[in-house]
Amino acid sequence: MTVLVDSGTRVVVQGITGHQGTVHTVQMKLFGTQVVAGVTPGKGGSQVEGVPVFDSVAEAVAKTGANVSVIFVPAPFAKDAFFEAADAGIPLVVIVTEHIPFHDMLTMYYYGRLRGTRIIGPNCPGIAAPGKAKAGIIPNVVFRPGRVGVISRSGTLTYEIVNGIKEVGLGQSTCIGLGGDPVIGTTFVDALPLFDRDPDTDLLVLVGEIGGTAEEEAAEYIRHHFSKPVVAYIAGRSAPPGKRMGHAGAIIARGRGTAASKLSALQAAGATVADFPYDVPTLVAQRLKELGSR
């Protein structure tokens, strides 16, 4: 068992005939993923990189048994693409598309909950379990199978850190890039239990950013419910106070959302905090050594 994707994962790519859809179909296949179908309305019957294209997700599911969708369609059409995936009964949808209005995401998130469909993203790198499957866009080169789980709100920073873990000779169980948008389908708190009960994960790396309160909430969860060691890094400690949203935003966050607040919450929860991205792999190796695991 792994977190969310495994060797039974069968990916359908929505928007496969677009440039990014095609590029990442190739990359997912090179990763060893079963990419079984693509969907682009009006292009049913064609093929992209050997993957059959269908007019609808329902048809793709019926004919190929697809059980994970990766959405690359442009933002104005992303909500509809998600509805289609959820209505076709797909339980996990990774939305790579960026610039989706948060009002749309609110609808998608709650609709997904009613339909039993989990969203990763939007505006996210997706999920990868080395040796098993990838549903998203994280570069293949950074991975190597292992027992370190990674969850992150960032994109390229995740690649940087995952790559660092590889470079010290360790590997990853599953890596999830949650996306950094105001409303995301799966938060740290939503993802933590998945890693906690994953027998293939010994330690979790949590990569956060300033802004919002997701890391504080993660710390709260870790403190009370999470049983594995955590190494955390928060980007933005040197950044000047942001100017987003003005008053009401400040009221909602009230004294949370700064790097200091996140770091102290995580430390209080027992996480090992890395000051810089290149410190993460060393700390991971240390904690694993303490565990007597590898």
Added chain:
Amino acid sequence: MTVLVDSGTRVVVQGITGHQGTVHTVQMKLFGTQVVAGVTPGKGGSQVEGVPVFDSVAEAVAKTGANVSVIFVPAPFAKDAFFEAADAGIPLVVIVTEHIPFHDMLTMYYYGRLRGTRIIGPNCPGIAAPGKAKAGIIPNVVFRPGRVGVISRSGTLTYEIVNGIKEVGLGQSTCIGLGGDPVIGTTFVDALPLFDRDPDTDLLVLVGEIGGTAEEEAAEYIRHHFSKPVVAYIAGRSAPPGKRMGHAGAIIARGRGTAASKLSALQAAGATVADFPYDVPTLVAQRLKELGSR
């Protein structure tokens, strides 16, 4: 353990100062139910039959630990009353109010699912577990503690049958009147698993009516998943074909919804079918005897 209500049930009555609200508060208390609060906006601070009245459900929950709401407010305000109960975190809401538009009920049902709030009803007699608690309006006189579960779409017909069970010297574990409206929060299929895993229920009586396909779906569930004996009665076998909804309704139901269809589905699922209401208690006694239970 019982089904949905038990001795830990703490009832808040929404619309307690209305006539029906007051009458049934008394009856629920006489049944032995802990009716801990009433809510009528603007009447907070007063009392009804010794029960404190609050202006809001949130306040009632905070001050009394209410965990089940029974709604008596008029139909135009029922949706809002339900939102208030769900937002206050109440997990079970019994809606006695009749004539709620089904468009409202659709909203309420899905909203309840998102909030983790189960609806019984609307337009329903509610739930009673003799010796434990009652959340609704079924007359107290028909009950006697025992091991027969009852679920029904009807109102008074339920009383008739529950009373019949008492009159042959048996008793009930829990009785749920689901309501007969086009959209109900808890259907036979939703309620069946609750009775199946209730250790206090040995046998289930299912009371249905012609129209819709709820009984056919119940039969399907019973056939594949339900482990206890079932005695079923369907009202309306002599009724002429209805004229509801015309064409589109007929298309949706296609050949289902008649008494014959329901009876044969239930029989095929292994249920014992009673031809008339007064046959139910005898058949229940027979099946229980076969079980060697009492």
Added chain:
Amino acid sequence: MVKLAEWRGKEIFRRYGIPVPKGRVVRSAAEADELLRSGALSLPLVVKAQVLAGGRGKGGAVKFASTPEELRAVVSGMLGMRFKDETVKELLLEPKVAVGRELYLSIALDRSAREPLLIASAQGGVDIESMADDQLLRIEVHPFAGLASYEKRQVATSFGLEPPASKELGNVLEAVWKAFQLEDAELVEINPLAVVDGHLLALDAKVVIEDDAGFRHPEYAEILDDRTPLEEIAREKEIAFVQLDGDIGVIANGAGLTMATLDVLAQFGGRPGVFLDLGGTDDPNKVTEAFLLMAKAHPSVVFLNIFGGVTRCDTVAKGLVAAMKLVPEEDRFPLVARIRGNNEDLGRQILQAAGITALSDLKASAQAVVAAERPRVAGKAPT
């Protein structure tokens, strides 16, 4: 359930942006003449009786007129005619059009799925019940998501239209959904949705509004629906009342118990004629009204079967006793009363004081009713 006449349905369609023919309603031949004379309408016209029953085309309730004389004759002939229990009082006059394809669209509630169901068929114009399942596209529409674009594409694909009709379809679908939701409809049906000169045009409109949503729609309060006169009186008194073919009158409380009562009567050979459900009430006057209404239906015997819940036995007893004094001699009927449940003893006492013995066993009561029906005795209740 408020079934709207075609012209009212089309007014709603127009409001939501569904294209409909430019028609006018007339209630006399003079009005039709005047519309023609003023140029508001031009020949040839189709004349459609505004009745609620189906099968108007075959039943002579839809006719064409090409000359002013023909129009006058058709209008005069149709107004006042009887069509399946309805009297024709209004006619819809529309320009006659050259119909290309005929499609079908509707939205109604799917109770099992707890979602509205959109049904589309490329073979419209005929009775939807006669269509094969594989000619119907069914799309569940979630109330929180609305009709998604991909679902509209599904309908478009199944219809296979050419522009401009293909471009108009999305708006029509959205409008059907919005009308269903915002008008609190039980049914919105367009059959046929025709293609006329390449454009979509709703040639018929069936819209059914939910009674219970009346508090949001005072505009529908005054529209009569398809009840018989007695049923209409019952509606005003908020008593569920259905006329059947037999001669036993049944007064019970609750739909399930009422149906079970009919079943039991049928078991012993009784033929129910009027089915009257008191519902939940604690007003003895409503019970009295129910009995007075029942008397007007002239049943050969009345079976009162009450299981007291919200409606308590004493309330029913009081209402019955009051009614017995008010029913005119010529409308009297034999009565079998059976009461159980809340305040049963009190109810029994009240009836006893008025000389009425209430039974308690359902089976025995039903047998007594059928026995009373057989000999057709006129007079008072068996005491």
Added chain:
Amino acid sequence: MVKLAEWRGKEIFRRYGIPVPKGRVVRSAAEADELLRSGALSLPLVVKAQVLAGGRGKGGAVKFASTPEELRAVVSGMLGMRFKDETVKELLLEPKVAVGRELYLSIALDRSAREPLLIASAQGGVDIESMADDQLLRIEVHPFAGLASYEKRQVATSFGLEPPASKELGNVLEAVWKAFQLEDAELVEINPLAVVDGHLLALDAKVVIEDDAGFRHPEYAEILDDRTPLEEIAREKEIAFVQLDGDIGVIANGAGLTMATLDVLAQFGGRPGVFLDLGGTDDPNKVTEAFLLMAKAHPSVVFLNIFGGVTRCDTVAKGLVAAMKLVPEEDRFPLVARIRGNNEDLGRQILQAAGITALSDLKASAQAVVAAERPRVAGKAPT
């Protein structure tokens, strides 16, 4: 994020039925004169500079005028003045009113709850951040349920208004919610929502529209927001660009990596001055544009830190090489390039061919950048 000027916010309010003063926008003293002369406005008036920053009252950006002379003087004095980095180009003229109570209302997104949050306070008119928590009523509004009646009652109770204001509140609340949802707003704020002659009146309007919803709102496309001129150019090129106080230019891809880069530079004592995020692109021209933009900011050294994902290392290398040829002599800057990830080797080769050595270790690269900043060498990248 599109922050709307007060008068645009009030136009939205008017459209949704929130009462606002009958004001007019002027861009010259002559326009103000003419409005007075024609009777469109009458004295006394309040003159409000249409700038986006807060603190206008204390900052002299809101003034009163009681005579035509005073009005001319106030308008002339205010137009063209600088207010916290903005130049005043528009003034809103409104009738001066006698303000009774001042309330506060807003809706914004609560990211953690994944629900819009309505905030109400009976103590409006002041900076909301300065209010104590117990003066604020917070109500989560579920997007599928909308603002429920019981929630409106909660606000009404906390405000404790008299009629007619108490009766108007429900509509104002509904309008705030609808505007938030239908205008794709990030923030709708009324502060103060005043009571004037017993009626509610929105005396200020702060509406922030979400950039990403632009495809639904072409009407906001042309409205300038609060970016600096360089940031504005970057927006047109779809490059995230933020100006800070230091002198190191940072070009990275992805917000998280960019922030981490700033953190690492700070560790070694570097002072970042321009923060430029390429995002995900596979267009070398966009990379070239980014470098040209960076050159305009005249950094003392530029740190290119790329982890190739969607944005591949070879794309960045090509764009950089092209830029180096286009940057004018006087705008040249020293460069430290660090590339990793997708097509790293290819990117390294392309840079090598142009005489640029790309590093791979982040720590070492950052140290090189800070070293290059210190001596303030003008010239090419350290090769």
